[in-house]
Amino acid sequence: MFLTREDEALLKGEHGEGAIIAMSVLVKLGEMYDADTMLNIENVHIDGAAYGWINDSGLELVEKLYTSGTRFRVPATLNPSSIDFELWKKLNVPSRIAEKQMKLANALVGMGATPTWTCAPYQYGANIRLGQNIAWGESNAIGFANTVVGARTERLGDLADVCSAVVGKYPNFGLYRGENRRGNLLFELDNNCFETLDSTDYGTIGFFIGSIAEARVPVVKGIPKDVTTDQLKSYCAAAAVGGSVGLSHLCGVTPDAKTLAQAFHGSRPEEKISIGVDELEQTRQKLCNLKRDSVDVVCLGCPHCSVQELTKLAQLLKGKKVKKNVRLMVLTSRAAKTLAAEIGAVDTIEASGGNVIADTCWNFVPFKGKTLMTDSVKMAWVSTSKFTEVGIGNMEKCVEAAVATKQ
Amino acid sequence: MQGIARGEALVTRQPLCLYDSLDPKSGRIVNRRHDLYGKNVSGKILIFPRGIGSSTSAATILEAIRCNKAPNAIINLETEPIIAVGAILAEKLYGKTIPIVHRPEKNPADLIETRDLTEVNASQGRIELLKRHRRKSPHKTGGA
Numbered sequence: 001m002f003l004t005r006e007d008e009a010l011l012k013g014e015h016g017e018g019a020i021i022a023m024s025v026l027v028k029l030g031e032m033y034d035a036d037t038m039l040n041i042e043n044v045h046i047d048g049a050a051y052g053w054i055n056d057s058g059l060e061l062v063e064k065l066y067t068s069g070t071r072f073r074v075p076a077t078l079n080p081s082s083i084d085f086e087l088w089k090k091l092n093v094p095s096r097i098a099e100k101q102m103k104l105a106n107a108l109v110g111m112g113a114t115p116t117w118t119c120a121p122y123q124y125g126a127n128i129r130l131g132q133n134i135a136w137g138e139s140n141a142i143g144f145a146n147t148v149v150g151a152r153t154e155r156l157g158d159l160a161d162v163c164s165a166v167v168g169k170y171p172n173f174g175l176y177r178g179e180n181r182r183g184n185l186l187f188e189l190d191n192n193c194f195e196t197l198d199s200t201d202y203g204t205i206g207f208f209i210g211s212i213a214e215a216r217v218p219v220v221k222g223i224p225k226d227v228t229t230d231q232l233k234s235y236c237a238a239a240a241v242g243g244s245v246g247l248s249h250l251c252g253v254t255p256d257a258k259t260l261a262q263a264f265h266g267s268r269p270e271e272k273i274s275i276g277v278d279e280l281e282q283t284r285q286k287l288c289n290l291k292r293d294s295v296d297v298v299c300l301g302c303p304h305c306s307v308q309e310l311t312k313l314a315q316l317l318k319g320k321k322v323k324k325n326v327r328l329m330v331l332t333s334r335a336a337k338t339l340a341a342e343i344g345a346v347d348t349i350e351a352s353g354g355n356v357i358a359d360t361c362w363n364f365v366p367f368k369g370k371t372l373m374t375d376s377v378k379m380a381w382v383s384t385s386k387f388t389e390v391g392i393g394n395m396e397k398c399v400e401a402a403v404a405t406k407q
Numbered sequence: 408m409q410g411i412a413r414g415e416a417l418v419t420r421q422p423l424c425l426y427d428s429l430d431p432k433s434g435r436i437v438n439r440r441h442d443l444y445g446k447n448v449s450g451k452i453l454i455f456p457r458g459i460g461s462s463t464s465a466a467t468i469l470e471a472i473r474c475n476k477a478p479n480a481i482i483n484l485e486t487e488p489i490i491a492v493g494a495i496l497a498e499k500l501y502g503k504t505i506p507i508v509h510r511p512e513k514n515p516a517d518l519i520e521t522r523d524l525t526e527v528n529a530s531q532g533r534i535e536l537l538k539r540h541r542r543k544s545p546h547k548t549g550g551a
Contacts, residue, residue: 021499028495032408033488053463055431055470061500137462157465157489159496174488214422215457215485241424244459244487382427382460385437 018070030171047137143236203377210242290391296369301331322353424460
């Protein structure tokens with residue numbers, strides 16, 4: 001790999017001890033994947049911001065960097081933490097976890113990260129643009145940055161993101177390289193089959209595409225023009241867990257793939273697959289195994305709810321009461337919660353018995369029960385170690401499952 | 408990742424997301440939807456086609472190595488950089504890591520079965536089947 005004088009200086013310790021560790025990890029990774037150079041990175045999203053995910057080994061690395069005086073060279077945002085910094089005691093999070101999380105927060109923010117604590121940093125906190133080389137962790141955010149914004153990021157692993165923020169570099173391989181962004185497969189959405197698509201449908205479509213595309217780049221034709229940012233969020237999250245999709249070209253949405261020719265770089269698709277009602281139904285059946293009429297937990301906000309989603313939820317819950325034996329959890333960012341509180345949405349949700357939780361992920365919220373209803377295809381797929389039965393439905397169906405039928 | 412390791416093979420043809428499937432503190436596969444559900448990867452030569460899903464898998468493999476619950480080696484058709492990062496960091500932080508072989512000439516899942524005693528030499532890019540598992544032989548756990 002060709003290293004510039006600046007790269008060499010980082011490796012040799014001219015920018016501190018932390019830079020040596022970070023740079024040597026990234027150079028070794030680059031060698032494994034035949035990178036030719038180290039790229040300059042302009043923005044980082046750190047996935048490894050939760051103690052519960054990066055564990056003691058990750059905390060040790062981050063503290064080692066911080067205490068040796070390391071500071072981030074580029075703007076960095078943070079993924080959810082292990083705790084809601086305001087509500088953790090009320091939510092019965094063990095103080096042992098909270099203490100470790102606060103140490104981690106102290107080190108990450110101390111090195112210069114913005115404490116966004118959200119898995120949807122593209123909605124609140126991160127400023128990125130078309131064509132920029134960025135280094136993002138968190139699979140849904142990676143998908144969104146590449147697919148919707150047209151920035152360029154490889155799928156970063158936890159702590160590689162921290163290393164990248166320290167040196168502002170990442171090896172040039174994978175999705176940074178133009179030739180690897182060429183579309184491979186064509187999916188055609190049969191619009192006549194769908195009256196209207198909601199966020200959960202977009203998640204189902206994403207999951208179906210991800211499971212076929214695996215690590216290849218899907219091109220999708222027929223995405224309706226009225227698709228919302230929240231629906232694209234749901235699509236990207238599900239495509240990433242259905243396969244390893246870090247980039248989709250959604251014709252009409254993805255800014256650097258406006259036409260099919262542009263998406264395929266002038267070449268032909270390896271395969272053409274149409275998506276209609278049957279494909280969606282089969283995917284739903286693969287994801288759901290709920291047999292009962294009632295569930296223990298209803299969860300929204302995977303990825304984190306936007307202000308618009310919180311507002312809609314408040315409208316649906318207004319004047320209703322969540323059943324006594326059901327836990328309604330709503331996950332969001334501190335920024336969205338603060339804005340939604342300004343317009344009264346948080347009070348409405350909580351008055352009905354729902355729980356609006358910020359800064360963290362459902363993974364870390366203690367709850368009782370083994371059955372789940374969610375609007376998130378991603379959550380339905382990745383939560384099987386916590387739930388024995390999982391059902392998927394849009395926000396209206398989730399509210400229906402949460403509230404008592406007779407008021 | 409370079410190095411030599413030996414152990415019983417644990418083979419799947421299903422892609423694996425370590426983040427939601429592996430409990431790094433015990434080495435157990437906890438994803439009910441995976442065909443390795445309930446198995447323990449610790450000390451094994453873990454063979455799966457490729458990693459999928461979450462970027463947290465890097466921290467998962469790092470923690471498994473720290474807790475001595477990682478497989479002795481990993482063989483993939485294509486190793487996700489996310490998994491490679493975990494192994495590189497383990498070497499930097501703890502001076503220990505696990506060999507990873509990727510892009511082998513033949514698909515190891517066609518040649519090696521679960522519980523076959525297998526040796527991996529990632530430095531030379533060699534995978535060797537030392538001994539086929541016989542159903543009636545007493546259970547032995549391989550170690551590197």
